[in-house]
Amino acid sequence: MSSLRVKRIGVLASGRGSNLAALLKADLTPAQIVCVLSDKAAAPALELARQAGVEVVQHLAPKPFAGDRTAYDASVTAALREAGVDFVCLAGYMRLVSPSFVADWRGRMINIHPSLLPSFKGLDAQAQAIAAGVKLAGCTVHYVSEEMDAGEIIAQAAIEVLPGDTALSLSERLLPVEHRLYVETVQKLVRSTATAQSS
């Protein structure tokens, strides 16, 4: 694998896009977000990206691939490469990615998950945390590997679960913490790879 470079960032998002918005607002110099792709045509994330003037903003519909995850993911990789992307951030991307997609982007693709991994993988992580009665919740930025939400952990932030918290109130309190952690983590990766290249 050639050396890691985080300069032209691609973001994959399926929904609201608040983490994308935080990344778009942040100073990621010398990197920038050059491509935002979504599997959902109506994802507000696409509109956010258009408004921010991202070079390539595209909806890639999974339907024509008739459930062939590998083929769909190959089209995502092709679009990312076409845009010159060298690093991928998943931000509320609701699809399970195929092993070949992970191989294409190994060590160059990260995700944010709203729990302190390895606890509460998968959907509704905040509801899982409430149901388990934990006193600390949080979020995790990790590399994406074949197994869902199980790749190497890069950074975590914790918050207290308060008496009376619901999945919703916990999610609302966690969201700004996610935004901060994702931005800081990407900034650190950008700067460490930029320094490594210039030295």
Ligand code: GRF
């Ligand atoms: C966030 O909670 C993120 O941790 C999870 O999906 C949610 C996406 O929210 N992976 P948004 O689309 O970034 O607002």
